[in-house]
Every structure is written in structure tokens, then in C-alpha cells.
Amino acid sequence: MRADARRNVEGIRRAALDVFRTGGLTTPLDEVARAAGVSKGTIYHRFGSRRGLIDAVVNDLVAARINAIIDEVDALEGPLLRFEQYLLRTWLLQYDEPAANDVLMRTLPDSEPLTTLFERSCHFGAQLLHDAQAAGVVRADITPEDLKYLILERGVIARACDQQTRDDYHRRLDFVLRGLRATR
Amino acid sequence: MRADARRNVEGIRRAALDVFRTGGLTTPLDEVARAAGVSKGTIYHRFGSRRGLIDAVVNDLVAARINAIIDEVDALEGPLLRFEQYLLRTWLLQYDEPAANDVLMRTLPDSEPLTTLFERSCHFGAQLLHDAQAAGVVRADITPEDLKYLILERGVIARACDQQTRDDYHRRLDFVLRGLRATR
DNA sequence: TAGCTTTTTGACCATGCAGTCAAGTAACAC
DNA sequence: GTGTTACTTGACTGCATGGTCAAAAAGCTA
Numbered sequence: 001m002r003a004d005a006r007r008n009v010e011g012i013r014r015a016a017l018d019v020f021r022t023g024g025l026t027t028p029l030d031e032v033a034r035a036a037g038v039s040k041g042t043i044y045h046r047f048g049s050r051r052g053l054i055d056a057v058v059n060d061l062v063a064a065r066i067n068a069i070i071d072e073v074d075a076l077e078g079p080l081l082r083f084e085q086y087l088l089r090t091w092l093l094q095y096d097e098p099a100a101n102d103v104l105m106r107t108l109p110d111s112e113p114l115t116t117l118f119e120r121s122c123h124f125g126a127q128l129l130h131d132a133q134a135a136g137v138v139r140a141d142i143t144p145e146d147l148k149y150l151i152l153e154r155g156v157i158a159r160a161c162d163q164q165t166r167d168d169y170h171r172r173l174d175f176v177l178r179g180l181r182a183t184r
Numbered sequence: 185m186r187a188d189a190r191r192n193v194e195g196i197r198r199a200a201l202d203v204f205r206t207g208g209l210t211t212p213l214d215e216v217a218r219a220a221g222v223s224k225g226t227i228y229h230r231f232g233s234r235r236g237l238i239d240a241v242v243n244d245l246v247a248a249r250i251n252a253i254i255d256e257v258d259a260l261e262g263p264l265l266r267f268e269q270y271l272l273r274t275w276l277l278q279y280d281e282p283a284a285n286d287v288l289m290r291t292l293p294d295s296e297p298l299t300t301l302f303e304r305s306c307h308f309g310a311q312l313l314h315d316a317q318a319a320g321v322v323r324a325d326i327t328p329e330d331l332k333y334l335i336l337e338r339g340v341i342a343r344a345c346d347q348q349t350r351d352d353y354h355r356r357l358d359f360v361l362r363g364l365r366a367t368r
Numbered sequence: 369t370a371g372c373t374t375t376t377t378g379a380c381c382a383t384g385c386a387g388t389c390a391a392g393t394a395a396c397a398c
Numbered sequence: 399g400t401g402t403t404a405c406t407t408g409a410c411t412g413c414a415t416g417g418t419c420a421a422a423a424a425g426c427t428a
Binding site: 005028030040057 | 379385386387388389394395396
Binding site for chain 2: 039139141146149150152153156157160161162168172174175176178179180183
């Protein structure tokens with residue numbers, strides 16, 4: 001690989017991280033190209049497709065954030081707190097990071113790293129749901145499928161209703177959480 | 185107005201009702217033209233713009249549905265029931281009728297009939313919210329603005345997550361309603 | 369039916385995006 | 399320095415959409 005090629009690959013990666021961070025994984029590749037100071041053709045030549053580029057940056061871009069939520073929540077005590085914090089933090093991540101949202105919503109062509117991330121998050125959530133239901137603190141009629149939808153829904157909302165402030169978004173999340181608790 | 189023109193206006197109106205009914209008010213006008221058996225140009229010539237066409241059909245298309253909800257709910261007794269039925273029926277309408285959803289989400293260029301409809305629904309909802317809060321059956325920290333968002337959110341969801349069955353959609357609405365009730 | 373006027377047509381422009389490829393450019397080895 | 403080969407470019411195709419307009423067609427009237 002020639003020196004200029006290596007330089008460009010790095011530049012494109014960096015530009016993609018930057019552009020995808022703020023605009024999500026569906027941002028036009030022309031923008032990435034412009035940010036990297038190369039032509040669109042170079043991106044396709046180097047990464048094959050949008051998916052190839054995403055695969056090359058998704059780890060640095062979102063894996064850490066999603067995995068951090070799992071780790072942090074796993075360190076908490078109490079089934080209700082764990083369940084609610086998982087949802088709350090995931091929902092906030094969806095607002096803060098459009099790219100993470102794209103992963104959680106599966107907006108994109110399936111690729112191995114994306115699927116792995118998504119599955120890990122879902123599996124963890126399902127476990128928390130199960131524990132919380134066993135403890136009787138969360139409604140028993142909620143299914144893991146519902147949980148996926150609660151996250152998918154929030155993703156659609158975070159993307160479409162971007163005029164609401166983070167504080168409003170956050171405040172309204174509490175309404176939803178309340179609806180999931182078991183009625184005593 | 186010439187006979188063929190009158191015939192076409194009627195045909196376009198009918199086609200628009202049909203096409204908008206299933207596809208919402210943002211369906212490409214080419215589809216309406218095809219359904220009416222005329223060219224796209226004729227629609228623009230007769231109705232000026234997409235908005236003109238919408239104005240010409242919105243009453244037959246959605247006004248009745250939205251007004252019906254208001255009337256039906258207004259005939260019910262009990263602040264919680266009234267509030268929850270208003271939301272529930274509105275949310276279901278958003279699933280069933282993409283065109284009504286477009287009105288409730290204000291997806292479209294503002295036009296007088298659309299705004300009137302929207303305002304009427306919002307105003308009615310705000311009144312129900314106020315009554316329910318005064319009766320202590322709904323959380324006191326919900327604002328009329330939140331109510332608008334709850335409807336806007338559901339609209340985004342109904343449009344984006346169209347692979348879920350009506351039953352699933354309906355079942356999940358209950359989660360949200362529960363979250364709005366006052367905790368006793 | 370001839371001729372005037374209204375109406376319709378569909379090709380056309382513009383926009384925004386994905387993705388491709390022939391041709392030009394630049395690195396590198398000798 | 400020069401020739402080879404890797405690399406990059408940007409104009410191109412293709413697709414979907416909104417919207418326009420000169421020319422063709424059709425209705426109406428006398």
C-alpha cells in the first residue's frame with residue numbers, strides 16, 4: 001500500500017468518525033469525502049461501500065458507549081433500578097449519539113459488528129427485564145420483544161423530534177418508565 | 185369551466201381521497217395522477233400545488249374522524265376515562281389513517297383547514313388533561329405541551345414502525361397510558 | 369364544420385442521493 | 399530521471415421526487 005493511500009484511509013476514517021458522530025450513520029458519503037479532503041470515489045475504492053466504511057469505524061464510534069452502559073448498569077444493585085437505568089441510559093444515548101441510535105434501531109445494512117452490538121444490548125436488557133419481573137417490580141405482561149420496541153420507538157422519536165431539548169426529552173422518559181412498573 | 189375540466193377535478197379529488205387514505209398526505213402526486221387517469225400537470229393546473237389538493241380533500245378525508253373522537257369522548261363520564269380515551273382513540277387513529285396522522289403531526293405546509301383541525305384536537309385534549317389533573321387522577325407534572333408531544337411521538341412511531349401489528353401497537357399503548365396516571 | 373379558447377400533456381428542469389469508471393495524477397523503484 | 403503501477407478524481411448513470419411550461423388536443427360556439 002502506497003503512502004498516500006495509507007494517509008487517505010486514516011483521513012477518511014477520522015472524517016467518518018467526526019461526521020457520523022454528529023449526523024448518524026446515514027449521512028451522505030459526500031460529506032465524509034469533503035471532510036476528509038478526498039473525492040467520494042476514493043472512499044468507495046478504499047472501503048468498498050458505505051457498509052465497509054461503517055464497519056471500519058463502528059467500534060470506535062459506538063461500541064464503547066453501548067458497552068459502557070451495560071457495564072455501568074451491571075454494577076448497580078436492585079432489579080428495578082437496574083432495569084430502569086438500562087432503559088434510561090440507552091434512551092439518552094439514542095438522543096446524544098445518532099450513530100448509536102442507528103445501531104440500536106438497525107437502520108443499516110446488517111453487518112457483523114453492528115449485529116453483535118445490538119444483540120448484546122438486547123440480551124442484557126432481556127435479562128434485566130426477567131429479573132425485574134421475577135421480583136415483581138415490573139409489569140409481568142411486558143415481553144423482551146416489547147423492550148426492543150421501546151428502544152426502537154425512542155430511536156424514531158429522537159431522530160424525528162429533534163427540536164425538543166434534551167431536558168424535555170429526558171423529563172418525558174420518566175412518563176414511560178412509570179408505565180412499565182408493576183401496579184401494587 | 186369546461187365539461188372535461190369539471191370531470192377531471194372530480195376524478196382527481198376522488199383519486200386523492202383514495203390514494204391519500206392509504207398512503208398519507210405525502211404520497212407523490214404522480215400516484216394520484218395515475219389513479220385519476222390524468223397527467224401530473226393537470227393536478228397542478230387545477231389545484232395549484234400539493235397543498236391546494238390537500239385542502240380540497242382534507243375535510244372528507246380526516247376532519248370527520250378527528251371530530252368524531254372529540255364528540256364520542258365528550259359523551260363519556262369520568263375525568264380519567266375521558267382523558268385516556270381521548271389519547272387512546274387518537275393514537276389508534278394515527279395507526280389506522282396515515283392522513284389523519286399527517287394532520288396531527290403537522291407534517292405538511294400549514295393550511296387553514298389543517299390548522300383548525302389540529303388546534304381543535306389539542307385544545308380539547310388540554311381541557312381533558314386539566315380536568316383529570318384537577319381530579320388528581322393524572323400526574324400533575326404533565327403539560328399540554330407534553331400532550332402534543334405524546335401524540336407527535338406516536339405519529340412518528342406509527343409511521344416508522346409499520347411492521348408491528350395493530351394488536352401489538354394497541355397493547356403497547358397501555359404501557360404509556362399507565363405512565364401518565366397519578367401515583368396514589 | 370371552422371375556428372377560438374380552454375385544458376391537458378409529458379418532456380423538461382432542479383435537487384439530492386448511491387454508486388461506478390475511464391482517464392488523469394502521483395508515488396516509488398531502479 | 400524515467401517508466402511502471404497504484405491511486406485518485408469528478409463527471410457520469412440511475413433513481414426518486416417536486417414542480418413548470420410550450421405545444422398538442424379537445425371542447426364549445428356560431
